[in-house]
Amino acid sequence: MRVRFAPSPTGHLHVGNARTALFNWLLARGQNGTYILRIEDTDAERSTRQSEQAILDDLRWMGLQWDEGVEAGGDHGPYRQTERFPIYADHTHRLLQNGKGYYCFCSAETLEAQRKAQLAASLPPKYAGTCRNIPAAEAARRRSAGEPAVVRLRVPENREVTFHDVVRGPVTFHTDVIGDPVLVRSDGFPAYNFAVVIDDALMAITHVIRGEDHISNTPRQILLYEAFGWTPPAFAHLSLVMGPDHAPLSKRHGATSVREFRDKGYLPEALVNYLALIGWSPGQNDELLPAAELARRFRLENVAHSAGVFDEDKLAWANRHYLRLCAPDRLAALAQPFLRERGQIVGDLSAGAGAWLEAVLPGLAASIDRLPQLADRLEAVFRRPAAPLEKEPGLPEVAVALADELGSGSRLVNKDLFRAVAARVKDRTGLKGKNLFHPIRVILTGANEGPELDLIVPAIERAAELPRDCGLAEVFGCRERAQWVARTLAA
């Protein structure tokens, strides 16, 4: 089995396309097939090398590495369409020879006028066939005289074309609704339908898995396979990914590209797992599974027929799951850019600071949706209590007692030390439970809410012990915080 993902490099990877890539990848991985990446860059206007690179990056970030294709090589290259022009020229020649293709000299303006007229007359807009019967000799003469022309496919009249879509079953089109498609543009560039067919055939693709928007291209392509005398591959059309309003997912729905989700702090395994769940189910009431297991269970036949709405809440749920599974060192590495952006990391991290992050982050990651929220949780460490202080009962007493307790002892670098001090403050103030801990929280973190004190107090204290040039923003210890609050309140 050989499958391919064939993006056109005209922008970042859209999650809908990422899902198509994923389904191809899942099938190949699960069936011991070959997953090929081809770049369809025949649109000279919009294709850029930067976009191509961005797409490759996004694919790799998701872990969807290809076995064959651009930057990976293989026996069926080149894998960039703009590098295959001689191949297309050769095949154009073949079609012109056997009469399945012909030159069309109609100008773009003429065609546009015809199209408008047809639409106005409530007719299906399709090529009228004006140049169909120009004798080959005359066409050749006009060509050599320099007259611009495209090459079209001669679509047989009054026939039905049926293919068996692996996800939907049989689909039939009548050739009368299909106008002769352009194969080669007047600038010599191959048109989409022409290039895909030649590439899929020559690259020995066995299963073409793509978006539903290609269903109506399929009969044209099958006719082309016939014109070349080739056997078409199996086709599978995936339904589209929609926004909450059931319109195709687009910018106005918010994030749509893989890059944006990456920047928002989603883990690749969460995106991959969630995307697999749109239009497919691993069965057995399991949903959160590693990619290898998804691949093992994946069957094209079980893919849903209807469009799916992208639900970021569910993505976030998957992300929470993978955030908890994330190893400390990886978590620290992933979090760094976000902490830096927030000014919590200001320089090169020392080994000690790195270790501090690895120790602190996993605990905080247990209760967040996305990476940047790590910085939110960390605010408790980097922020100092500041005026005006909440006028809360118990606050001054607790501040005094806490400052006093912390004044002499060592820093509260673990939960037990913190609890011991809290117990002493409790004895001195007679406050307990919420009435004790809330003031402590306000005094130490300057906020009404945040991570558990058991977690955050040792984090503050350990950070405060780090050398000033460790790469972290300055952190004041609990002692300094308590003293400052006690002093401020007394004044």
Add this chain to the structure above:
RNA sequence: GUCCCCGUCGUCCAGAGGCCCAGGACGUGGCCCUUUCAAGGCUAAAACACGGGUUCGAAUCCCGUCGGGGACGCCA
């Protein structure tokens, strides 16, 4: 306008004629846990688009209606 695809809880899926007065997940409500916000655990509400057939029996098959989407490009 024409052709094609699709139609189960708000959302994503399970369901391939009796196992379904429809199951799971996200989200939502409630409860529990708790020194806060979260997270977590438990629990509840919530759907077979509509109308005709076929059949002893239909969410499952057929037809129609309605609704949604796609295509009709010298874009891919």
